[in-house]
Structure formats: C-alpha cells, structure tokens
Amino acid sequence: AQSVAQPEDQVNVAEGNPLTVKCTYSVSGNPYLFWYVQYPNRGLQFLLKYITGDNLVKGSYGFEAEFNKSQTSFHLKKPSALVSDSALYFCAVRFNSGGYNKLIFGAGTRLAVHP
Amino acid sequence: GAVVSQHPSRVICKSGTSVKIECRSLDFQATTMFWYRQFPKKSLMLMATSNEGSKATYEQGVEKDKFLINHASLTLSTLTVTSAHPEDSSFYICSASMPKILAGGITFHEQYFGPGTRLTVT
Numbered sequence: 652a653q654s655v656a657q658p659e660d661q662v663n664v665a666e667g668n669p670l671t672v673k674c675t676y677s678v679s680g681n682p683y684l685f686w687y688v689q690y691p692n693r694g695l696q697f698l699l700k701y702i703t704g705d706n707l708v709k710g711s712y713g714f715e716a717e718f719n720k721s722q723t724s725f726h727l728k729k730p731s732a733l734v735s736d737s738a739l740y741f742c743a744v745r746f747n748s749g750g751y752n753k754l755i756f757g758a759g760t761r762l763a764v765h766p
Numbered sequence: 767g768a769v770v771s772q773h774p775s776r777v778i779c780k781s782g783t784s785v786k787i788e789c790r791s792l793d794f795q796a797t798t799m800f801w802y803r804q805f806p807k808k809s810l811m812l813m814a815t816s817n818e819g820s821k822a823t824y825e826q827g828v829e830k831d832k833f834l835i836n837h838a839s840l841t842l843s844t845l846t847v848t849s850a851h852p853e854d855s856s857f858y859i860c861s862a863s864m865p866k867i868l869a870g871g872i873t874f875h876e877q878y879f880g881p882g883t884r885l886t887v888t
Contacts, residue, residue, distance in 0.1 A: 702868065759808070
C-alpha cells in the first residue's frame with residue numbers, strides 16, 4: 652500500500668539556521684513526490700516535486716528536497732530559515748489508482764521559525 | 767496561470783440543511799477534479815475524484831449520498847453536503863488537474879489546489 656510518513660509533528664528552528672523537514676514514503680513503482688505548504692485557513696501552495704532526473708530538486712522560496720531511493724526519503728531543506736517560513740508542510744506521493752493519479756499526503760509537520 | 771477558485775470561502779449552516787461548494791478552474795480546462803477534507807491540525811484526506819460528465823469515484827468510507835459531487839463542465843465541479851451535521855464541519859479543498867508536457871516528452875498531470883472552504887455546521 653502507498654503511504655507517506657512525516658515523523659515530526661513540529662520542527663523548531665532559529666531564524667537564519669538551516670531547516671530540515673523529514674518525509675519517507677512507501678510506494679510501488681517509481682515515486683512522484685511533492686512538497687506543499689499551507690498557511691492558516693488557506694489552501695495548499697506547491698513548493699516542489701520530484702518526477703525523474705536529478706535527485707536534488709529546487710523549488711519555490713529557496714526550498715529544496717533530495718530524493719533518496721535507498722532510504723525512501725524526500726526530506727525538505729532550506730539553508731537559512733525565515734520567520735515567514737513558519738507554516739504547515741505536507742509531503743505527498745502520487746500513485747495511479749483506477750485510472751486516476753491520486754495524491755496521498757503525510758500527516759503534516761508544523762515548522763516554527765523563531766526570531 | 768493555473769488558478770483554482772472555491773466559493774464560498776466560509777459558510778455557516780444549520781444542522782439538517784444542505785450546502786453547495788463550488789470549485790472552478792479559472793484559466794484552464796481541468797480533465798479531473800479532486801475533493802479533499804481536512805480536519806483541524808490534520809492532513810488532507812481524499813474524498814472523491816471526478817471527471818467531467820461522469821460519476822465521481824468515492825474513496826472508501828465516504829458516503830456518496832451525503833457528499834454529492836457534480837462535475838458539470840471542464841471548469842466547474844460542485845460538492846454538496848446534504849443534511850449537514852456538526853461532524854461535517856471541516857475545511858474542504860478541491861484541486862483541478864490538467865496534463866502538462868515536461869522536458870523529455872513526459873506527460874504529467876499537474877494538480878492545482880483551491881484556497882479551501884471552511885464549513886461550520888451549527
């Protein structure tokens with residue numbers, strides 16, 4: 652069965668420090684992996700995706716993620732965190748079911764960046 | 767480009783009434799639309815998938831008679847919560863999908879998300 656795990660409910664980091672938000676996945680076949688960010692009472696904003704090619708994917712707002720097939724991970728990273736990065740982050744994996752491309756989301760990780 | 771809107775953004779209704787939420791793709795034609803539900807501080811759960819002009823495919827555990835989905839055109843899908851109860855209170859998010867051709871000729875169905883609708887049933 653397809654699944655996504657975000658092991659941390661919350662990540663706290665000081666402004667200016669690097670941040671990592673973890674994600675591991677379980678999917679049959681080649682994974683399509685995504686990161687989204689959600690601000691309070693808002694929809695999802697797309698950050699980046701991995702489909703194929705380079706394992707290091709660069710996305711919006713200075714975020715990047717590294718696809719690691721052997722560890723089945725797709726951790727989100729940023730070299731220098733901003734207070735404005737504080738939000739809820741979701742990792743997702745896409746798979747095909749019944750002819751549709753469906754997304755399964757992780758439980759979400761709340762990122763808190765402190766001044 | 768690729769903007770998805772939802773209307774209303776917030777709605778409060780009384781228990782037992784029905785409420786309709788619209789999802790529109792504003793600048794593209796969506797081959798498929800998806801409806802998600804998000805409980806407070808929880809992840810998004812896929813409720814159903816719909817293609818224009820055909821019946822929606824519901825996920826296991828989602829009552830199709832309670833959550834009616836109509837996908838009338840390539841730019842509009844509606845979710846009607848019938849006979850709403852307080853436990854239906856939630857944040858409902860739609861997404862619309864369209865194919866994109868990526869480098870290397872790969873066809874990728876990108877999903878674009880709406881801003882969400884906060885439903886409160888009193």
